[in-house]
Amino acid sequence: QAKARARGSVAYFAPAMQEAMERRREIEEDLRQAVAKDELAIHYQPIVDSRRGVIVALEALLRWRHPRRGLVSPGVFIPIAEDTGLIVEIGEWVLRRACIDAMAWPAHVRVAVNLAPLQFQQPDLVARLGAVLRETGLPPTRLELEITESAFISHSADIEAKLTGLAALGIRLALDDFGTGYSSLSYLNRFPVNKVKIDQAFSRQANESPKTQAIIGAISTLAGDLGLDLVAEGVETHDQLAFMASKNIFLIQGYLYSKPKPIEELAPLLENWRDAPRLSAA
Ligand code: C2E
Numbered sequence: 001q002a003k004a005r006a007r008g009s010v011a012y013f014a015p016a017m018q019e020a021m022e023r024r025r026e027i028e029e030d031l032r033q034a035v036a037k038d039e040l041a042i043h044y045q046p047i048v049d050s051r052r053g054v055i056v057a058l059e060a061l062l063r064w065r066h067p068r069r070g071l072v073s074p075g076v077f078i079p080i081a082e083d084t085g086l087i088v089e090i091g092e093w094v095l096r097r098a099c100i101d102a103m104a105w106p107a108h109v110r111v112a113v114n115l116a117p118l119q120f121q122q123p124d125l126v127a128r129l130g131a132v133l134r135e136t137g138l139p140p141t142r143l144e145l146e147i148t149e150s151a152f153i154s155h156s157a158d159i160e161a162k163l164t165g166l167a168a169l170g171i172r173l174a175l176d177d178f179g180t181g182y183s184s185l186s187y188l189n190r191f192p193v194n195k196v197k198i199d200q201a202f203s204r205q206a207n208e209s210p211k212t213q214a215i216i217g218a219i220s221t222l223a224g225d226l227g228l229d230l231v232a233e234g235v236e237t238h239d240q241l242a243f244m245a246s247k248n249i250f251l252i253q254g255y256l257y258s259k260p261k262p263i264e265e266l267a268p269l270l271e272n273w274r275d276a277p278r279l280s281a282a
């Protein structure tokens with residue numbers, strides 16, 4: 001009986017897989033034109049200093065308004081953009097757009113831009129970034145690049161040179177999704193990053209799992225000893241906020257403060273943000 005069911009599920013599986021592949025091909029084709037058709041947009045999510053209730057940075061998060069599919073999530077199209085190499089062109093569009101937007105913000109608000117591994121591998125990365133900063137006029141110290149450790153798993157031997165080049169320009173570097181990879185600690189040891197972002201998976205369990213609590217505490221101690229900024233991503237509840245505070249983590253990004261939104265909705269909050277849930281409210 002088990003055999004029959006297994007065979008049945010194989011027969012059922014094949015068309016579903018074919019459908020998924022066709023859907024993927026369609027998205028890939030549409031994505032090639034998305035930039036030209038002006039279908040891409042950026043939403044920004046605040047990173048808040050919970051002690052002061054002040055927005056210290058906005059992370060640029062890509063959105064795709066597809067004419068038929070509606071809003072397509074980056075979780076769906078970024079992997080396709082990476083596989084096809086389209087991410088390089090798209091990523092540069094995001095970078096330029098984000099720098100232009102940030103020019104209109106108060107000077108104390110940084111802009112954080114995600115950099116795909118493929119972008120990081122470009123031999124002329126530092127020159128390209130320098131060019132965008134010159135063109136847009138954004139001071140390099142206001143730009144923060146978020147990379148995941150997969151950016152470091154390239155064959156290029158010039159990672160150190162690139163990171164030194166970025167640092168020389170004054171661009172800040174954040175290690176995204178920290179704690180989910182294979183060797184985050186060794187990367188901290190080898191490369192000069194300014195900031196670490198604790199992955200949402202940890203924040204989500206911050207008030208349930210003693211193990212997760214121990215890990216978050218250890219990351220906080222480590223970041224403190226290394227002199228790194230530390231952000232907790234995916235903070236959704238006051239309890240999670242209070243736990244982070246108890247571990248000296250005060251840079252918070254998450255739905256508790258704000259979902260990613262169009263800049264028009266956030267710009268008025270940048271100078272003085274009174275809506276922020278203060279720690280005292282926890
Ligand atoms: P990420 O860089 O780790 O960005 C944080 C993600 O967590 C965002 O998802 C954000 O909406 C989500 N998030 C933040 N706080 C909360 C929360 O409290 N609860 C929940 N459930 N989610 C929260 P989003 O916008 O869907 O982006 C997903 C990923 O797509 C990003 O993860 C990043 O890896 C990638 N991505 C987005 N934009 C770009 C881009 O311009 N370039 C590249 N290379 N990747 C991008």
Ligand code: MG
Binds near residue numbers: 059114176
């Ligand atoms: Mg990020």
Ligand code: MG
Binds near residue numbers: 197233
């Ligand atoms: Mg992340």
Ligand code: MG
Binds near residue numbers: 176177
């Ligand atoms: Mg991520």
